[in-house]
């Protein structure tokens with residue numbers, strides 16, 4: 053499919069790479085493709101970045117008929133640009149689409165939207181340490197009618213923005229509290245889909261957590277309110293008595309690509325990885341008897357994020373002496389090494405542009 057390119061009349065000034073705020077400095081162009089039932093996907097194009105014109109009755113605005121992805125383009129030491137497992141993001145986007153009745157998008161079209169836009173915006177891919185170009189593909193249902201039905205007119209859009217290190221001061225352990233009132237997702241709901249509504253449901257708890265001095269919440273399952281699911285918008289892993297534990301993909305946990313990659317690396321290194329139900333009670337007991345050695349979140353934005361303190365009700369425990377743990381650091385170094393092309397990529401995760 054040919055992609056029509058309309059260039060911006062004037063280019064923006066690029067921001068200073070040392071002071072980038074996540075998700076704010078959008079580039080000069082964006083990719084859009086339309087879908088209409090009966091016609092399929094059509095008119096893929098790159099146009100100047102700018103506001104969308106959306107009918108106020110469009111379904112996305114009322115019923116959150118929206119899904120998204122997040123990945124990055126990395127500049128390597130030789131100046132080339134590469135992506136990390138982009139086909140996994142597209143496969144997941146199609147799984148999310150299925151859950152909220154948005155159409156499937158052919159992998160090659162979704163991927164071309166990403167690669168052609170990044171190529172056009174290549175001067176926006178920063179080269180300072182730990183910086184990258186964040187890529188946000190999303191799909192929205194646009195039928196202009198307030199009835200609750202799946203849309204027949206849909207757009208797939210890709211926007212990109214340079215981002216700095218998620219934690220500019222370096223990998224510092226964060227404080228987390230176990231959320232016992234709100235839940236993010238339930239089995240049978242949309243927890244395994246990357247859809248905007250899940251995030252709306254999570255805002256109140258994370259707001260409260262921040263006010264109490266915590267950086268994220270640890271979500272419990274929505275049915276028993278006992279089992280650990282995720283941390284903020286990341287998957288979560290624990291090292292307990294030398295073994296790695298992570299919640300299984302039970303239907304309400306998002307199947308993170310960083311999670312997948314960490315599990316593979318951990319197995320490569322000879323660790324036993326258990327994907328299973330983990331209750332908050334089990335975790336706190338392990339912390340209290342010294343068996344909990346490390347805890348960290350995993351996600352594209354931060355890669356891995358060490359957890360230094362966990363609180364539930366009036367219980368508080370420190371993890372790894374509030375220092376970054378050895379495996380947490382090793383995972384961070386290995387994954388970022390592969391992503392920026394500093395270390396070998398034995399699993400074929402890298403796609404060069």
Ligand SMILES: *Cc1c(COP(=O)(O)O)cnc(C)c1O
Nearest residue numbers: 285286287306308309310351352
């Ligand atoms: C995107 C996301 C993750 C992390 O997925 P990655 O593919 O590793 O970036 C984890 N949990 C939630 C709820 C997410 O939306």
